[in-house]
Amino acid sequence: MTIYDISLTISPHLPIWPGDPKLELEKFESMxxxxxxxxxxxxxxxxxxxxVDAPYHFVNGGITVERLPLEILTGPCYVVQLPDGIEAITAEVLERTEVSSQMKRVLFGTRNSHLWARGESQFQTDFVAITEDGAEWLVERGVQLVGVDYLSVAPYGDSVLTHTVLLKAGVVVVEGLNLSSVMRGFYDLYCLPLKLAGCDGAPARAILIQT
Ligand SMILES: [Zn+2]
Incomplete structure (x- = not known):
């Protein structure tokens, strides 16, 4: 059995979404x-x-993160590794992948993961993300959990449509995965967001297990 930690280490070196509150992590008591x-x-x-993004992030009245079903957050998962030349995950790109309606959980590795592998701490606006028609393609195939390897599932400057399509359909969105050291293929995913009451999302520890 091999365990792959696909989570980012939370530290002030991590890039954060422009305009979001900065991370403060400090010693309150020190020996x-x-x-x-x-x-x-x-x-x-x-x-x-x-x-993890909960539906409430983009759907007012949508469910909040502590109520996301663990049955979706854990279970068999497929990792797609897209070539570096892919700039956006569109319906057309998805059509050419091995993703099928048998797959309930799909994670997309892209050139974004190179940024984590080299410890890039500057926020990048040209990250690879899922377009609105890509999101619709995934919803039509019944995917229940979608993971991406940068800080948003949607392209920079165009956040609303992709998020809304996925979150309205009840798809669990996992962002900020580091997929730089996993190959394409089937794994078991365990993605456990903190149980924060009434929140639109929560940091998560995500691992893949290959048996
Ligand atoms: Zn988010």
Missing amino acids: DHGGHNNVSRMSSSVHIGTH
């Missing part, structure tokens, strides 16, 4: 400074690093 233990505090957007 180096006479404290009887070490206690850290954090303050952050919930959309940091590897994280």
